[in-house]
Amino acid sequence: MASQLTFIGAGNMAGAIFAGLVDSGYPADAITATATHQQALERHRARYGINITTDNAAAVSEADVVVLAVKPQIMREVCEPLQEALQISRPLMISVAAGLTVDTLTRWLGDDSLAIIRCMPNTPAMVGEGAMGLYATAAVSEAQRELAGEILSAVGMVEWVEEEGLLNAVTAIAGSAPAYFFYMYEALEQAGVARGLPQESARRLALQTAFGAARMARESEFDPQTLKRQVMSPHGTTEEAIKSLENAGFEKMIDNATLACFKRAESLARELDDQ
């Protein structure tokens, strides 16, 4: 029988994971999602067939696994009232919150013997193509590790990290990174329009190029540098484009962006710890 999964929070990230799970065949009646607004929950029930409630404690008291998926800034007010219910079910806790450390979370959950896994997922989990970093505390048993890996690998690829701090690096290159690719998609579409293409046509071309490049990279034996070189004919068009990107400091820009993301995860951790 499938483990009872409760999602506390049913927004972008939780929604992406439970949508991906249901699509991959996870039984919808073993999934419960909570949120502040009944109306948003009703939409999820209609679309995915999952159970819904606005009562967090009730949802937790019946869970084998609880996924904490509210914004980090409200995690404390959500966690503290769950303490009693957690003693009934003693579920495996999975937090997807950026920056929130196990120490801070443990303090808010009021029990340092709870098994906690921190997960840094990304929204492509919605289509089964997520990329996730996972970190397990010492209280997590081998069976719970396997369970988390099994559930989450249904919505994407899973990388375990052995140091909690590395989740900030996962946030920088995976958790937040779909937005970088969407930004590139947006910019390519605009560039196509600037070069005279109709907007819809530019959008379709940019999107298929992103999809084709990603799929080709995944299925190919070559590293990214080689794949890039294969498009660049000597003295051709791509070489000019890549030179222009290099001159504009493209790699430095990506490095700076991921560093800013990484540092924000660290500062978020400090802010939350001070709460």
Ligand SMILES: NC(=O)C1=CN([C@@H]2O[C@H](COP(=O)(O)OP(=O)(O)OC[C@H]3O[C@@H](n4cnc5c(N)ncnc54)[C@H](O)[C@@H]3O)[C@@H](O)[C@H]2O)C=CC1
């Ligand atoms: N959006 C993303 O791409 C990613 C988000 N995350 C993490 O996921 C978490 C959620 O982020 P999003 O889904 O983007 O936020 P969101 O704003 O889309 O969703 C938050 C959800 O929490 C619910 N909520 C608020 N107060 C609540 C309460 N007292 N009880 C129950 N539910 C409550 C809201 O109704 C909403 O469904 C954050 O901690 C974030 O760091 C992690 C990786 C990627």
Ligand SMILES: O=C(O)[C@@H]1CCC=N1
């Ligand atoms: O922007 C954020 O804080 C969340 C965490 C990773 C992606 N979205």
